[in-house]
Amino acid sequence: MNPIKTLLAEAPFMVIDGALATELETLGCDLNDALWSARLLAQAPEKIRQVHQAYFEAGADCAITASYQATVPGFMQAGMTAQQARELIQLSVTLAQQARDAVWQPGQTDRPKPLVxxxxxxxxxxxxxxxxxxxxxxxxxxxxxxFHRERVELLLAAGADLLAVETLPSLEEALAITDLLAEHPGAQAWITFSAKDGEHISDGTPIEECAAALANCPGVAAIGVNCTALAHIESLIAAIKRRCGLPVLVYPNSGEQYDPVTKTWHSAPCDHTVTGPSGLVQGAEHWLAAGASGIGGCCRTTPDDIRALAQWRQSR
Structure with missing residues (x-):
């Protein structure tokens, strides 16, 4: 059963959470490390749980766990044993579940049960x-x-509601994920790509080609884009909808640009040929009209952004 479609039966669209790393840095955490926020699964798991809870309290229908950069080889390169690495990957799911359970209680009727x-x-x-x-x-x-097999199996075994396979730069990697989903009947995943413009994912493949290739793959619950500039989101949604009937999820960046070499953020350069919304609420109406089913935030977004989005949904 597709958990996103189940949630959408109770809400006009799904509110996804915002940036994890941004909030961890706000709490004083240093993430300048190859493991990024995953390092805190070992060093400060309570901080991760705190951020998840802040997003649920802001009105998010879904938390994305701290396992983005968490892999067994990566943890072992940082000096941990394979068993410790496996336990930390599964802890990422437990922390999000604990945060949800602190905010949502069984039988609660004012909001759908949030997803992990x-x-x-x-x-x-x-x-x-x-x-x-x-x-x-x-x-x-x-x-x-x-490469993906062990982490996927660990996360599914930990009891996540679905996988958030995100920031993929290539269709080939997405198809590798569908190969793994075929090994686990009943497993569900959303697949979101990083995009370089309003028509192409990061490696240059047209997003329409990606949508067509994934449209009927078992276990793919939704597709979309994340970690992408606000200005490109509306056209990307429309392109996906032309080739695919699955829910479309979008969680763009705040508007700043990331330099992967220096690992720093900068204000986006002024480009008068590309216009777009200044934030999630400003974009939401256009994105929903284009066919989005879920909206949230990626890098540099905060619980305040998600709270504003949830309040806007409630006021519609």
Whole structure:
């Protein structure tokens, strides 16, 4: 059963949470590390749970776990044992579940039961070299299947409602994920790509081609885009809807631009040829009209952004 469609039966659209790393930095955490926010699964798990709870309290219908950059090889390179790595990956799901249970109680009728979506970042996130924004990996589809297999199995076993396979730069990596989903009947995942403009994902593949390829794959609960500029979202949604009937999820960045080399954020350069909304609420009406079923935030968005989005939904 598709958990997103189940939730959408109770809400006009799904409110996804916002940036995890941004809030962790606000709490004083230093994330300048190859493991990024996943390092805090070992060092400060209570901070991760605190951020998840803040988003649920703001009105989010879904939390994305701190497993984006969490892999067994990555943790082992940081000096942990394989067993410790596996436990930390599964802890990411437990922390989000605990945060949900602190906010939503069984029998509550004023909002749908929020979902816990276990983040599966791309191979490029493990490489920590910015290649999730360009693709061009040294692994083929079979190699990508093997890279993702153990983490996917661990997250599913931990009891996540579905997987959030996000920031993928290539269709080949998305198809590798569908190969894994075929090994786990009943498993559900959303797949979202990073995009470089209003028509193409990061490696240059047209988003329409991606939508057509994933439209009928078992276990794919939704597709969409994340970690992408606000100005491109509306046209990307429309392109997906032309080729696919699945729910479309979008959670763009705040509007700033990320430099993967220096790992710093900068104000977006002024481009008078590209216009778009200044934030999630400003974009939401256009995105829903284009066919979006879920809206949230990625890098540099906060619980305040998600609260404003949830309040706007309630006032409609």
């Amino acid at each position: 979506a276990a983040s599966v970042g791309p191979y490029g996130a493990y490489l920590a070299d910015g290649s999730e924004y360009r693709g061009g990996y040294d692994l083929d589809r079979a190699g990508l299947v093997e």
